[in-house]
Amino acid sequence: MAELIPVENLDVVKAIVAEHKEVPGCLMQILQDTQTKYGYLPIELQSTIADELDIPLTEVYGVATFYSQFTLKPKGKYKISVCLGTACYVRGSQGVMDKVNNILGTIVGETTEDGKYSVDATRCVGACGLAPVMMVNEEVFGRMTINEVPAVLEKFN
Amino acid sequence: MAYKRSQILICGGTGCTSSGSVTLVQELKKECVKHDILDEIEVIQTGCFGLCELGPVVIVYPEGTFYSRVTIEDIPEMVEEHLVKGRVLDRLVYTEKGDGHHPLSISELGFFKKQRRIALANCGVINPEDIDEYIGFDGYLALEKVLTSMTAQEVIDEVKASGLRGRGGGGFPTGLKWQFAHNAVSPDGVKYVACNADEGDPGAFMDRSVLEGDPHAIVEAMSIAGYAVGAQKGYVYVRAEYPIAVHRLQIAIDEAKEYGILGDNVFGTDFCFDLEIRLGAGAFVCGEETALMNSVEGKRGEPRPRPPFPANKGLFERPTVLNNVETYANIPKIILNGAAWFASVGTEKSKGTKVFALGGKINNTGLLEIPMGTTLREIIYEIGGGIPNGKEFKAAQTGGPSGGCLPASLLDTKIDYDNLIAAGSMMGSGGLIVMDEDNCMVDIAHFFLEFTQDESCGKCPPCRIGTKRMLEILEDICGGKGKEGDIEKLQELAEGIKSSALCGLGQTAPNPVLSTIHFFRDEYEAHIRDKKCPAGVCKALLDFKIEEETCKGCGICAKKCPVDAISGEKKKPHVIDTEKCIKCGTCIEACPFGSISKA
Numbered sequence: 001m002a003e004l005i006p007v008e009n010l011d012v013v014k015a016i017v018a019e020h021k022e023v024p025g026c027l028m029q030i031l032q033d034t035q036t037k038y039g040y041l042p043i044e045l046q047s048t049i050a051d052e053l054d055i056p057l058t059e060v061y062g063v064a065t066f067y068s069q070f071t072l073k074p075k076g077k078y079k080i081s082v083c084l085g086t087a088c089y090v091r092g093s094q095g096v097m098d099k100v101n102n103i104l105g106t107i108v109g110e111t112t113e114d115g116k117y118s119v120d121a122t123r124c125v126g127a128c129g130l131a132p133v134m135m136v137n138e139e140v141f142g143r144m145t146i147n148e149v150p151a152v153l154e155k156f157n
Numbered sequence: 158m159a160y161k162r163s164q165i166l167i168c169g170g171t172g173c174t175s176s177g178s179v180t181l182v183q184e185l186k187k188e189c190v191k192h193d194i195l196d197e198i199e200v201i202q203t204g205c206f207g208l209c210e211l212g213p214v215v216i217v218y219p220e221g222t223f224y225s226r227v228t229i230e231d232i233p234e235m236v237e238e239h240l241v242k243g244r245v246l247d248r249l250v251y252t253e254k255g256d257g258h259h260p261l262s263i264s265e266l267g268f269f270k271k272q273r274r275i276a277l278a279n280c281g282v283i284n285p286e287d288i289d290e291y292i293g294f295d296g297y298l299a300l301e302k303v304l305t306s307m308t309a310q311e312v313i314d315e316v317k318a319s320g321l322r323g324r325g326g327g328g329f330p331t332g333l334k335w336q337f338a339h340n341a342v343s344p345d346g347v348k349y350v351a352c353n354a355d356e357g358d359p360g361a362f363m364d365r366s367v368l369e370g371d372p373h374a375i376v377e378a379m380s381i382a383g384y385a386v387g388a389q390k391g392y393v394y395v396r397a398e399y400p401i402a403v404h405r406l407q408i409a410i411d412e413a414k415e416y417g418i419l420g421d422n423v424f425g426t427d428f429c430f431d432l433e434i435r436l437g438a439g440a441f442v443c444g445e446e447t448a449l450m451n452s453v454e455g456k457r458g459e460p461r462p463r464p465p466f467p468a469n470k471g472l473f474e475r476p477t478v479l480n481n482v483e484t485y486a487n488i489p490k491i492i493l494n495g496a497a498w499f500a501s502v503g504t505e506k507s508k509g510t511k512v513f514a515l516g517g518k519i520n521n522t523g524l525l526e527i528p529m530g531t532t533l534r535e536i537i538y539e540i541g542g543g544i545p546n547g548k549e550f551k552a553a554q555t556g557g558p559s560g561g562c563l564p565a566s567l568l569d570t571k572i573d574y575d576n577l578i579a580a581g582s583m584m585g586s587g588g589l590i591v592m593d594e595d596n597c598m599v600d601i602a603h604f605f606l607e608f609t610q611d612e613s614c615g616k617c618p619p620c621r622i623g624t625k626r627m628l629e630i631l632e633d634i635c636g637g638k639g640k641e642g643d644i645e646k647l648q649e650l651a652e653g654i655k656s657s658a659l660c661g662l663g664q665t666a667p668n669p670v671l672s673t674i675h676f677f678r679d680e681y682e683a684h685i686r687d688k689k690c691p692a693g694v695c696k697a698l699l700d701f702k703i704e705e706e707t708c709k710g711c712g713i714c715a716k717k718c719p720v721d722a723i724s725g726e727k728k729k730p731h732v733i734d735t736e737k738c739i740k741c742g743t744c745i746e747a748c749p750f751g752s753i754s755k756a
Contacts, residue, residue: 025435025456028438028452029435031438032436063457066440066459066614067437067440067458069438070438086359086554086604086605087359087360087514087588089359090590090591090596099741102719102739102741123359123441124361125175125398126365127172128172129210129522130176131522133175146741146743147743147746
């Protein structure tokens, strides 16, 4: 994974806006690219985007808070997501989720204080054949059981 | 092209990729180099075969040998045995659950026998990243036929005559939709074509598999739609959670541009058409057509009131035709083979086939395409191979968060749009989740409502507030605080929301609750009156107990308990402190004597 750009560096976000500015309906793409580069969308970046596009900050904030993929807070070094889609849920993924939180002391949707872990519930990664599924960053772990959770987390310590 | 004596197809869909199929491709090529046979063998990474449960899946032609759950360690032996010595590597050949059938060729597999592949015809057959393979399977022939020998109205008439209905769930006649957009007048002549690939139903992955396995079909179909309605530009709105699908679709668009199939003056005609991908950002409501259009425009994905309908005022206020991925995947086949051919498959009012993503408590999890009119029983027991671990079937859920649950008494329902609605569910996009006796139907209703409540965009009060109130009642019922009259209150709220919410999300959100109340009312009553969860799921209604007579005092449960709720002397019966117990079930799994129960 590429190194994230510090929020103080506004040149990158300005370049992203300049690249997309002329495309109709470009705000979503700008937010997506910005989050990829910076890791999250703090208010500083949002107001830079608003200024560069010459639209109100409320419009940018409105879109950034509408979609679950955008985050206004930084995520952990290890992004853990447990699938709570229907196929995984009926095969017991809630238990897997509970176990993860139990071991790490995490709360769904939040990042640990040391910035190491964040835990999210996802809705279907499309690997329903492997249900229940959990992911750590880009790596997929399928056919999970509660008992296998510690071993998976051990790899990301 | 050089002659290859054998083709090896490796599934590169998301399911098999997650189980490591990409490394298999590299390892296979490496082993072939070792034996100096790489120039005789073709290794092809395809889209999804459908049997995700058995992934990674490898098929070796010309024999059609079906190898399942292949690991990287198996590859050297497979290459040496099958490709060098010409002997099938028996231990990796899949044995069917149930009758133990040991099919030597993929065509003998029970999973495929009742299927009819139209939309998925190329999935798992061609390399999706190579336009020449698509063309080799008659790709872009339909577009050429349309552009060189048919008028726009003739195309629309053909689609109308085929009886094709929207595969995204609503079932609106596709040809009629095209006709509206065709007839609509645009102030500046600009019209749009859009593709809904924002597959939000959790547990459904048909659209993803088509985009991953046969992306050119979507490029071709959208071009045909563009010609029919008079559009110059198309947008494909894809979930950002589908990186492989996005990647392959982009390759397909780039290849098509390179070949002059997209762009100006396609096939030397006046027709000009371009495609662009737009990514979603995780909002279920964006699967609703007007919300999707707001999202493509870079706005909050809130639905718009209708009318005006998108056919008149859609994307950027211009006439727009929006179809789902699977709907589009049928179009080239209809144009090539004719409306009559397509209409010969299916039931009276639902023509053609439907793709389902079969998941949950079922042996053959995966993707299947069946003619409309196939029964639920055929899907679950013949194609799906039945319920694992000898458990009892309880319900099949279709239509995702907008649909309902069908009980065992409706297993012989012939699946089509109208029968499913009559049964209190709906076709939906094609998620089909099977549940067994261990699933609590009140918990499932709670699960879906929690989902829709979370995904409600908040624009209209019936959905924003109504689903919240329903969820609170369900939380009480599952939490042991259910009261007499709760069921009636849920029904009353549900009817109100259904008739007054702004968009499809709200109008259908109560369906999972209504259908579970209708078919499984006794489970609701057990939760409310007896404070019991018959399936043993709702934790607040369970008590974990160690049976004194059979407990040997081995202490394994106490060691495994994550909250130290179990205590006892060695070799004497242990006890659970119910105050501390979080009812996680770890002890039940750990106990070698089966002495712990929940009731």
